[in-house]
Amino acid sequence: MSNLKIATTIKEVRDTVKEWKSQGLTVGLVPTMGYLHEGHGSLIKTSASECDKTVVSVFLNPTQFAPNEDLESYPRDFEQDKVLCEKMGADLVFHPEVSEMYEQDNATFVEILSEMPKQLCGKTRPIHFRGVCTVVSKLFNIVTPDKAFFGEKDAQQLAIIKRMVRDMSYGIEIVGCPIIREEDGLAKSSRNTYLNEEERKAALCLSKAIFFGQSLVEKGETNANKVLGEMKNLINKEPLARIDYVEAVDGVTMMPVDKIEKDTLVAMAVYIGKTRLIDNFSVK
Ligand code: PAF
Numbered sequence: 001m002s003n004l005k006i007a008t009t010i011k012e013v014r015d016t017v018k019e020w021k022s023q024g025l026t027v028g029l030v031p032t033m034g035y036l037h038e039g040h041g042s043l044i045k046t047s048a049s050e051c052d053k054t055v056v057s058v059f060l061n062p063t064q065f066a067p068n069e070d071l072e073s074y075p076r077d078f079e080q081d082k083v084l085c086e087k088m089g090a091d092l093v094f095h096p097e098v099s100e101m102y103e104q105d106n107a108t109f110v111e112i113l114s115e116m117p118k119q120l121c122g123k124t125r126p127i128h129f130r131g132v133c134t135v136v137s138k139l140f141n142i143v144t145p146d147k148a149f150f151g152e153k154d155a156q157q158l159a160i161i162k163r164m165v166r167d168m169s170y171g172i173e174i175v176g177c178p179i180i181r182e183e184d185g186l187a188k189s190s191r192n193t194y195l196n197e198e199e200r201k202a203a204l205c206l207s208k209a210i211f212f213g214q215s216l217v218e219k220g221e222t223n224a225n226k227v228l229g230e231m232k233n234l235i236n237k238e239p240l241a242r243i244d245y246v247e248a249v250d251g252v253t254m255m256p257v258d259k260i261e262k263d264t265l266v267a268m269a270v271y272i273g274k275t276r277l278i279d280n281f282s283v284k
Helices: 010-022 038-050 078-088 128-143 155-167 190-194 197-202 204-218 224-236
Strands: 005-007 027-032 053-058 092-094 147-151 173-177 241-250 264-272 275-282
Touching: 005 010, 010 027, 010 053, 010 092, 010 128, 027 038, 027 128, 038 053, 038 078, 038 147, 038 173, 053 078, 053 128, 078 092, 092 128, 128 155, 147 155, 155 173, 155 264, 190 275, 197 204, 204 224, 204 241, 204 264, 204 275, 224 241, 224 264
Parallel strands: 005 092, 027 053, 027 147, 053 092, 147 173
Antiparallel strands: 241 264, 264 275
16 A cells, blocks of 8 residues: 555645644655656655655646646656656655646746856756746745755756745755766756657766866866856767757856856756756866
């Protein structure tokens, strides 16, 4: 018999969390859009090890997709998602319909009014982080977690959520978890499923460029132009790849930097065929 509870309504989540809190238990939240892989698995496992109870939200959030993006084709497999959630130690999966999360006439959004969401992915996805902040803030209000867990692969998202939590006084600890990679280096992503065999091979140019850039920095190179130039050369050798951006930015503000130093984020988005993939490394 499965111990995993599935909730589709906000009320069910609130009632369950209220019961847990009355017993003095701590709650972790892992927000996801479903089609879970080992990257999500590691977030759930970390939450389960740090909190008494773990809630995983599986919600394909329409407000973070522009009309020309992949909302309709985004992969889904809720049966498999439940299996992974249970295996990794989740206690409750929140899987609401869009109508449960957004009223027809929803007109309230959460947005960071600085350059932060306009940099990197924000240049080609201008409404993306407004949708992310809105849904994450709603999930925080519904679940009222002590801690929330996000992957470092979405480094800009992680920085933006930390900023939102600070600015809105959420009192929730945001925990960033390391990028999980396939054996050959490709960062795990639900979007990897879009790649055909040839594209899957080509996609390795992202992680190769990340590892190469990282090795240059480890050898002492601090000139951002040089490091980024070498990384771009490597990606441009791959005929199926088209660079969206390869940039070095301050890890907190997301503003471009000329010198690579501690806390610099080197991030990229690259199209492999029609699939847009991201990857990054942070300087420790
Ligand atoms: O990273 C994601 O999967 C999504 O952006 C998130 C945080 C679940 C919000 O929909």
